[in-house]
Amino acid sequence: MKKILFVFAIFSLVIVSCGETKKEEVKKEVESVKEEPKEAAASADDLLAMGEKLFTDKTCVSCHQLDAKIVGPSIKDIVKVYDDKNGDIVEFLKGNQEAIVDTDPGQVAIMKANLDGFVKDLKEEELKALAAYMKSAE
Ligand code: HEC
Known part of the structure; x- marks a missing residue:
């Protein structure tokens, strides 16, 4: 046993x-x-730097100053209206959303010419960078 x-x-x-x-x-x-962790997506800082560069390269800055209205509304005014009305700058830049800051047809036409001229070839990430830069500017 x-x-x-x-x-x-x-x-x-x-x-x-x-x-x-x-x-x-x-x-x-x-x-x-x-999986190995994917390459970290562009950090917030990179996005802002890209947005700042695009804002100059794409001539946005010639009509949009931080604090003062020149041709277009100031960045601060734009961001304030977008905050208040829960707008999406990227959607505006893509042409999917009507103007909500200055709806005067003459003014809208000036901005629209820019969307057609400079913005339509930008990638989604570049549009996001522009929007992030505008929102961060103060
Ligand atoms: C030639 C002058 C000019 C340039 C260059 C220009 N804008 Fe504008 N922008 C305007 C004017 C005028 C308005 C006001 C009309 C309007 O609100 O759509 C405006 C409005 C805007 C608005 C607010 C839209 C809304 O909802 O009313 C955003 C966002 C904006 N511009 C972003 C940009 C960006 C980003 C660039 C660069 C790619 C740019 N603009 C270049 C003239 C310009």
């Missing part, structure tokens, strides 16, 4: 240890399959 018990004990030990290595293997596999 003792012998049988002993054999049984060995047998179950073998089963348990096999089970364990299996588990280890599976765990290792799962770990190696886990």
Whole structure:
């Protein structure tokens, strides 16, 4: 009887240890399959820097100053209206949203000419950068 018990004990030990290595293997596999973290998306700072550069390169700055109205409303005025009315600057730049800051048709036409001239070729990320820059400017 003792012998049988002993054999049984060995047998179950073998089963348990096999089970364990299996588990280890599976765990290792799962770990190696886990994706490497994707390259971090452009950081907020990069986005702002890109927006600031575009704001100059795309001539926005010649009509939009931070604090003062020149040809177009100031950045601060634009951002304030967008905040108040829950507008989306990116959608405006894409031409999907009517003007909400200055709705005078003459003024809208000036801005519209810019959207057609400079903005329509910009990528989504660039539009987001412009919007982020405007919102951050103060
Ligand atoms: C030639 C002058 C001019 C340039 C250049 C210009 N804008 Fe404008 N912008 C205007 C005028 C005028 C308005 C007011 C009319 C209006 O609100 O649509 C305006 C309005 C806006 C508004 C508010 C739109 C709304 O909802 O009323 C945003 C946002 C804006 N401009 C962003 C930009 C960006 C970004 C650029 C550069 C890519 C740019 N503008 C270049 C003249 C200009």
